[in-house]
Amino acid sequence: MDGKFAQPINGAYCASKFAVEALSDALRLELHSNNIQVTVIEPGPMNTNFFKTLDNNSNALSSDTNSCYARFYExxxxxxxxxxxxxxxxxxxxxxxxxxxxxxxARYQVAVPFSYNMITHFPDSLKEYILKNR
Incomplete structure (x- = not known):
């Protein structure tokens, strides 16, 4: 879902997901006449080691209370x-x-929480308000 709206401290990760969305859309149009289908699987949060790895690799950075990003990490x-x-x-x-x-x-959502799906349909101003105040 990070390819649908950006979140604080996750800009680069979200950008990579936005890129997958755009590339897939372009490929779907380009390959249509060759009968090649392109779809995007949009998974929600999965029970994997992703966040454990994230924590292990960024703990020193995210625990720095003097960082200007400290409130975002928290x-x-x-x-x-x-x-x-x-x-x-x-x-x-x-x-x-x-x-x-x-x-x-074109797209399939897999295990996406209702609240995530809902926020993708909000106007940008409302999405930003929610993300700024969470």
Whole structure:
């Protein structure tokens, strides 16, 4: 979902996801006449080692209380503790079912919490208000 709206301290990560969205959209248009389908799988938070690895590799940086980003790090850590994670095996089965379809949609959301899905449809000003005040 990070390819749908940017979040504080995750700019580079979100940019990479925005790029996947754009590249996939362009490829879908370019390859259509060759009967090649392109889809985007938009997974929600998964129960993997991603956040453990993130914590291990950025703990020194994110625990610096003198950093101008300290409040963002604190907010991000707090929100992650409340976050519900989908089981990766269940998500993999859903993804497998999607890619076996004969006709693919442009996008599929897999295990995306309702609140994440909802915020993607908000006007930019409302998204930013929510993200600034979380």
């Amino acid at each position: 907010s991000d850590a707090s929100n992650r503790k409340k976050q519900k994670f989908a089981e990766s095996k269940k998500a993999a089965k859903t993804i497998s079912d999607i890619i076996m379809k004969s006709r693919l949609n």
